[in-house]
Amino acid sequence: MGQAFRKLFDAFFGNTEMRFMKLVGFNVEKVQYKNVIFTVWDVGGQEKLRPLWRHYFNNTDGLIYVVDSLDRERIGKARQEFQAIINDPFMLNSVILVFANKQDLKGAMTPLEVCEGLGLFELKNRKWHIQGTCALKGDGLYEGLDWLSSTLKEVRAAGYSSVGTSSF
Amino acid sequence: MAQPLIKKDDDRDDEAEYSPFLGIEKGAVLQEARVFNDPQLDPRRCSQVITKLLYLLNQGETFTKIEATEVFFAVTKLFQSKDTGLRRMVYLMIKELSPSADEVIIVTSSLMKDMNSKTDMYRANAIRVLCRITDGTLLTQIERYLKQAIVDKNPVVASAALVSGIHLLQTNPEIVKRWSNEVQEAVQSRAALVQFHALALLHQIRQNDRLAVSKLVSNLTRGTVRSPLAQCLLIRYISQVIRESGSTQTGDRPFYDYLEGCLRHKAEMVIFEAARAITELSGVTSRELTPAITVLQLFLSSSKPVLRFAAVRTLNKVAMTHPMAVTNCNIDMESLISDQNRSIATLAITTLLKTGNESSVDRLMKQITNFMSDIADEFKIVVVEAIRSLCLKFPLKYRSLMNFLSNILREEGGFEYKKAIVDSIVILIRDIPDAKESGLLHLCEFIEDCEFTYLSTQILHFLGVEGPKTSDPSKYIRYIYNRVILENATVRASAVSTLAKFGAMVDSLKPRIFTLLRRCLFDSDDEVRDRATLYLEMLGGDGEIVETQKDVKEFLFGSLDVPLSNLETSLKNYEPSEEPFDINSVPKEVKSQPLAEKKAPNKKPTGLGAPATEPSSGIDAYEKLLSSIPEFSSFGKLFKSSAPVELTEAETEYAVNVVKHIFDGHVVFQYNCTNTIPEQLLENVTVIVDPSEAEEFAEVASRPLRSLPYDSPGQTFVAFQKPEGVPAVGKFSNILRFIVKEVDPSTGEAEEDGVEDEYQLEDLEIVAADYMLKVGVSNFRNAWETMGPDFEKVDEYGLGPRESLVEAVNAVINLLGMQPCEGTEVVPSNSRSHTCLLSGVFIGNVKVLVRLQFGLDSNREVAMKLAVRSADEAVSDTIHEIVASG
Numbered sequence A: 001m002g003q004a005f006r007k008l009f010d011a012f013f014g015n016t017e018m019r020f021m022k023l024v025g026f027n028v029e030k031v032q033y034k035n036v037i038f039t040v041w042d043v044g045g046q047e048k049l050r051p052l053w054r055h056y057f058n059n060t061d062g063l064i065y066v067v068d069s070l071d072r073e074r075i076g077k078a079r080q081e082f083q084a085i086i087n088d089p090f091m092l093n094s095v096i097l098v099f100a101n102k103q104d105l106k107g108a109m110t111p112l113e114v115c116e117g118l119g120l121f122e123l124k125n126r127k128w129h130i131q132g133t134c135a136l137k138g139d140g141l142y143e144g145l146d147w148l149s150s151t152l153k154e155v156r157a158a159g160y161s162s163v164g165t166s167s168f
Numbered sequence B: 001m002a003q004p005l006i007k008k009d010d011d012r013d014d015e016a017e018y019s020p021f022l023g024i025e026k027g028a029v030l031q032e033a034r035v036f037n038d039p040q041l042d043p044r045r046c047s048q049v050i051t052k053l054l055y056l057l058n059q060g061e062t063f064t065k066i067e068a069t070e071v072f073f074a075v076t077k078l079f080q081s082k083d084t085g086l087r088r089m090v091y092l093m094i095k096e097l098s099p100s101a102d103e104v105i106i107v108t109s110s111l112m113k114d115m116n117s118k119t120d121m122y123r124a125n126a127i128r129v130l131c132r133i134t135d136g137t138l139l140t141q142i143e144r145y146l147k148q149a150i151v152d153k154n155p156v157v158a159s160a161a162l163v164s165g166i167h168l169l170q171t172n173p174e175i176v177k178r179w180s181n182e183v184q185e186a187v188q189s190r191a192a193l194v195q196f197h198a199l200a201l202l203h204q205i206r207q208n209d210r211l212a213v214s215k216l217v218s219n220l221t222r223g224t225v226r227s228p229l230a231q232c233l234l235i236r237y238i239s240q241v242i243r244e245s246g247s248t249q250t251g252d253r254p255f256y257d258y259l260e261g262c263l264r265h266k267a268e269m270v271i272f273e274a275a276r277a278i279t280e281l282s283g284v285t286s287r288e289l290t291p292a293i294t295v296l297q298l299f300l301s302s303s304k305p306v307l308r309f310a311a312v313r314t315l316n317k318v319a320m321t322h323p324m325a326v327t328n329c330n331i332d333m334e335s336l337i338s339d340q341n342r343s344i345a346t347l348a349i350t351t352l353l354k355t356g357n358e359s360s361v362d363r364l365m366k367q368i369t370n371f372m373s374d375i376a377d378e379f380k381i382v383v384v385e386a387i388r389s390l391c392l393k394f395p396l397k398y399r400s401l402m403n404f405l406s407n408i409l410r411e412e413g414g415f416e417y418k419k420a421i422v423d424s425i426v427i428l429i430r431d432i433p434d435a436k437e438s439g440l441l442h443l444c445e446f447i448e449d450c451e452f453t454y455l456s457t458q459i460l461h462f463l464g465v466e467g468p469k470t471s472d473p474s475k476y477i478r479y480i481y482n483r484v485i486l487e488n489a490t491v492r493a494s495a496v497s498t499l500a501k502f503g504a505m506v507d508s509l510k511p512r513i514f515t516l517l518r519r520c521l522f523d524s525d526d527e528v529r530d531r532a533t534l535y536l537e538m539l540g541g542d543g544e545i546v547e548t549q550k551d552v553k554e555f556l557f558g559s560l561d562v563p564l565s566n567l568e569t570s571l572k573n574y575e576p577s578e579e580p581f582d583i584n585s586v587p588k589e590v591k592s593q594p595l596a597e598k599k600a601p602n603k604k605p606t607g608l609g610a611p612a613t614e615p616s617s618g619i620d621a622y623e624k625l626l627s628s629i630p631e632f633s634s635f636g637k638l639f640k641s642s643a644p645v646e647l648t649e650a651e652t653e654y655a656v657n658v659v660k661h662i663f664d665g666h667v668v669f670q671y672n673c674t675n676t677i678p679e680q681l682l683e684n685v686t687v688i689v690d691p692s693e694a695e696e697f698a699e700v701a702s703r704p705l706r707s708l709p710y711d712s713p714g715q716t717f718v719a720f721q722k723p724e725g726v727p728a729v730g731k732f733s734n735i736l737r738f739i740v741k742e743v744d745p746s747t748g749e750a751e752e753d754g755v756e757d758e759y760q761l762e763d764l765e766i767v768a769a770d771y772m773l774k775v776g777v778s779n780f781r782n783a784w785e786t787m788g789p790d791f792e793k794v795d796e797y798g799l800g801p802r803e804s805l806v807e808a809v810n811a812v813i814n815l816l817g818m819q820p821c822e823g824t825e826v827v828p829s830n831s832r833s834h835t836c837l838l839s840g841v842f843i844g845n846v847k848v849l850v851r852l853q854f855g856l857d858s859n860r861e862v863a864m865k866l867a868v869r870s871a872d873e874a875v876s877d878t879i880h881e882i883v884a885s886g
């Protein structure tokens, strides 16, 4: 893996040292991809952290929502939290990228199933995209980011964007 | 220490002129803090804003919960910046804001990341912050990193971890104790700071294990300690070990040799610490003392003020127990009297006063006189106290010492200082008979121009006791009578009492005294006139000159034999009537509960001495009180007075409870108020009552409380009219309104001008139970039969699901406010049905009896049958209404 890739990967999925720990709080990194500098806020998904997410909504251009596609039982809960985030007044203008993660595992929901689970099809006037990924190998990561950077470029000409991630 | 203090003040004045923080204001800074949210951060700007926020917090400014939360989360966004300076400010800010546990967790992983950073500064500071915000669970997770940090090769990081350990030991001792090995390693560190902190932590870890401390100390005295600070600690620990070993034998005192060795250390702080430790050894011998005194003597002539101060202060203490050991230093001490630093000079003088002999007293007094005007009051007091003890030591020298005291009494000075002088003169008069006459005259002269009421009255009292016993009592009369002409009412009243004492004791003065007392009968103040009348009566001022009776003397000079505060309360509660106030009714036991305890819920101040547990005697007192107030005298007979209901929480500035007095067509709220702030006097205290949720009530009268001094309860009243005989209910909101005046704690005098202020109280309710008196009957069945079924009303009610029958029974009893009879309020456990008998008297003096039958069904639903008998059909219906709407 090259330097740039390593950094990207860490930013989105936590660096190696911390990866085995639950993220208590957030982790913030700046990464550059295709001339877009992303300030990536990775926010921990534990229950007690969720009420605090909203403090980071302001000025967010894009949301990356990482779903554990294997966890069919909790997709309803994932939907609830997802809808709460995107309908927050501060998030109404952000574009939405959903990573349907853990596609390498047998029995995982397909991106389409995740799409239905989260209620993406019902969204009106929102730019969104879903991408199947395997975080362990990095599969799907680039495809997702390609969509994100080109969409954000469309949305506004400015060079700086910040992106929040949240995972399930 | 006066000097540096004064200097500091000067410095601050200068600073204020150049302060970059001048005019910083919270609202504006909070606005500025929005820059933290900018997508493109300006680290310099952000650092400046944080500096301002920190400045505000340090000035004691507080943020509301919302403000603090907003600033905190905005600050966390600065973690995206890689600017090290800014990051440092972020750490500080998180520590200062100390957000609540559920919010602060958001920075945990960022701090943990920094704790493992390659940048030393990040590591050190992240450790400090993490330890500040951590709880037990998180601590176990990061423990591994902290242990590593303790032995980090960067001293700043190691110190941060060690100091954090010291803090954490308070909250999580079991965890910190596991770090002993690492801490022990750090004690050996070559870095002075690390060694110092490590030793402090290691000692704290072991402090409860005497043997371990002793072992630690022995080990260290054998090795080398690099850090002077650590060595100072070591010396303190050694002192502790010596103290606890209880060995006072000379020769084999453990560690003495080590302490003596420290006197030759190159660091002054170590030398001083060791010298002081030696002087404080219990039962120290002069041989042990000598080397310590020698080094302290050298410090006396050091060029560093701090060393001179440290040495003279220590020697001053030694002089109390070993004056001879300090005499060697007298020459150096004398030169310190002219030291620029007045703290040093004062200590030098008082040391000399302690060690000096009779022949040096006059010389010293001269030197002191010269420098008294240069020092602050607090040091003057030290000098005065030293002179007082010197006087008692050398009674023959009283003349020059008394002279000195009377001279300084004439000069400018604050209350405490003047009080110290007066106290000293009084003690001299008491203990040295020869000093009496001149001392009394000095005091007389002082009260001719004394601005402190307290001191004037004290001196007048003392004069009354001592003056008549002197060879020529008549010469004091002029001074005393001048007070009657010139002073405020308090002093005038004291002067009247003193005159009376002279009259009682000195027959030859009686005619003059009578004339003077008669003049006082025209004084503008009640108290002065009352006293004059009383004394004239007692001393027989209207008849011939006779010898004063024994009981009169006893009254004038004897003690009252009751605690003054008790007397005060009793007098306040006394209502003017035919019956004279009886001093034998004043309780003699001293109530010394602190204020906080008095407010404890089980000891509610019931006001007016009406104990809540004895309503019968309570209502008498209330009735008397209320009927004495003209506005309420037409309300008729008092039906019921409630127990006091607290309207404030415990520990608040003003403690207020209310007693609800129910009359047929009126209710009166009696607010018992206590002011718990010594620095405040409240005046014109009223309660503004808003009855908007009590439609049937209309305010008719309000009686303000004229003055509410600190810790002396008082009452204010508000009266409402309500429909006659109707148990009207409602809710009232209350605001305490008053004029607050600042009180000078040293003199107890209030400022002229006050400001109006308000204080929100809890709401209060009039409920149906307020119209019911708890009056029991001895035989319920008989009463029930006698009452007959004429106005019996029976109905059934569903009380819904309940935890148990007990709960339902209590709820209904409380709702009605009636007296349970024959123990039927007790529900046997697990019973599924129960009968409860109640009796009471409803407003309008209508007797009421109630029979309640409860049943519990399988769904834990409670059903109740209510049977009421009373002498009035309307009342029987009312009882049902109360239950139906409860």
Ligand SMILES: Nc1nc2c(ncn2[C@@H]2O[C@H](COP(=O)(O)OP(=O)(O)OP(=O)(O)O)[C@@H](O)[C@H]2O)c(=O)[nH]1
Pocket: A013, A014, A019, A020, A021, A022, A023, A024, A043, A044, A045, A046, A101, A102, A103, A104, A105, A133, A134, A135, A136, A137, A167, A168
């Ligand atoms: N098989 C497989 N495992 C994955 C994949 N992505 C993540 N995991 C595993 O899932 C676990 C949790 O991953 P994290 O990235 O820590 O999860 P998170 O949602 O960020 O958790 P928080 O930071 O606490 O919110 C780890 O053990 C990962 O190895 C994937 O694509 N495939």
Ligand SMILES: [Mg+2]
Pocket: A013, A014, A023, A042, A043, A044, A167
């Ligand atoms: Mg994570």
